[in-house]
Amino acid sequence: QKEVEQDPGPLSVPEGAIVSLNCTYSNSAFQYFMWYRQYSRKGPELLMYTYSSGNKEDGRFTAQVDKSSKYISLFIRDSQPSDSATYLCAMGGRGSQGNLIFGKGTKLSVKP
Amino acid sequence: GAVVSQHPSRVICKSGTSVKIECRSLDFQATTMFWYRQFPKQSLMLMATSNEGSKATYEQGVEKDKFLINHASLTLSTLTVTSAHPEDSSFYICSARMWGINEQFFGPGTRLTVL
Numbered sequence: 001q002k003e004v005e006q007d008p009g010p011l012s013v014p015e016g017a018i019v020s021l022n023c024t025y026s027n028s029a030f031q032y033f034m035w036y037r038q039y040s041r042k043g044p045e046l047l048m049y050t051y052s053s054g055n056k057e058d059g060r061f062t063a064q065v066d067k068s069s070k071y072i073s074l075f076i077r078d079s080q081p082s083d084s085a086t087y088l089c090a091m092g093g094r095g096s097q098g099n100l101i102f103g104k105g106t107k108l109s110v111k112p
Numbered sequence: 113g114a115v116v117s118q119h120p121s122r123v124i125c126k127s128g129t130s131v132k133i134e135c136r137s138l139d140f141q142a143t144t145m146f147w148y149r150q151f152p153k154q155s156l157m158l159m160a161t162s163n164e165g166s167k168a169t170y171e172q173g174v175e176k177d178k179f180l181i182n183h184a185s186l187t188l189s190t191l192t193v194t195s196a197h198p199e200d201s202s203f204y205i206c207s208a209r210m211w212g213i214n215e216q217f218f219g220p221g222t223r224l225t226v227l
Contacts, residue, residue: 008153032214043118043205043218044156051214088155092214097161098144100216104155 003027006089006103015112019076023089023103026070030101031093033065035074038086038105047087048074079110113139116208118219125196126227133191133222135206141186142208146216147179150203162189196226 006023013019021035032051036044048063050056050072056063064073072091076083086107090100115138125131135145144163148156160176162168162183170176180192189208193200203223207216 034215036218041203041221041223043116043207043221046215046217049215090216098214099146099158099161102156 003101004089004091004103007106008104010107010109012109012111013079015079015081015110017079017110019074019079019083019108019110021074021076021087021089021106021108023072023091024070025072025091025101027093027096027101028067028070029094030091030096032091033063033072034090034100035061035063036088036090037083038088040085044088079108081110081112084109114210114215114217115139116142116206116217116219118206118222120222121220122223122225124225124227127197128195131193131196131224133193133204133206133224135189135191135208135219137187137208137217140208140210142189143186143211144209145183145189146207146209147181147189147191148205148207150205150221156205159191193224196224198226200224201226 004025035048038044050063053065053067060077062075086105088105089103092100117136119134147159159174160168160170168181183189205221207218209216
């Protein structure tokens with residue numbers, strides 16, 4: 001079993017839809033969780049950072065962490081064509097030597 | 113804030129030559145820098161971690177003599193791909209982290225094509 005599982009998609013939604021992106025993980029030692037957005041041929045950009053179970057909201061983005069289920073989500077409200085990108089979850093903590101363990105990324109396409 | 117730059121953004125070279133890629137943290141001091149490579153439609157693969165003033169720690173399967181990493185200052189790390197071959201063609205991305213925080217901030221990446 002891989003440490004972090006993420007459905008690669010592709011995921012295609014119409015503009016204005018609510019998008020749900022998810023990752024599961026197996027290492028209960030992970031303490032902090034991040035979501036990155038990567039446009040084609042660019043470096044990843046940090047979107048959200050959380051370290052506790054619950055929700056964290058930033059504009060149209062909401063990050064959700066459920067440590068008991070080892071499951072994290074990123075919700076995008078009122079999705080826009082400019083949100084079309086690959087979204088990578090990442091996590092770390094004890095047992096990862098300070099490194100981030102990345103999911104494979106989910107490719108999202110928002111159609112106008 | 114937390115801007116990381118990479119140079120060059122794109123390089124094409126002949127097989128057998130060496131290529132140096134620079135990673136700079138522009139507005140913060142990066143105590144740790146990371147080097148990743150990414151093949152098309154694949155996730156990031158960590159190659160090595162470097163702390164300023166120390167030798168880099170390489171991931172299993174990454175040849176340290178082929179991928180030379182230098183982290184001589186708190187704002188600059190370099191990756192040199194020695195004797196590059198076509199199979200080294202990839203997207204190389206660096207990231208940087210400040211002391212005491214967990215977030216990594218990524219550079220824009222360098223696309224290496226070895227002919």
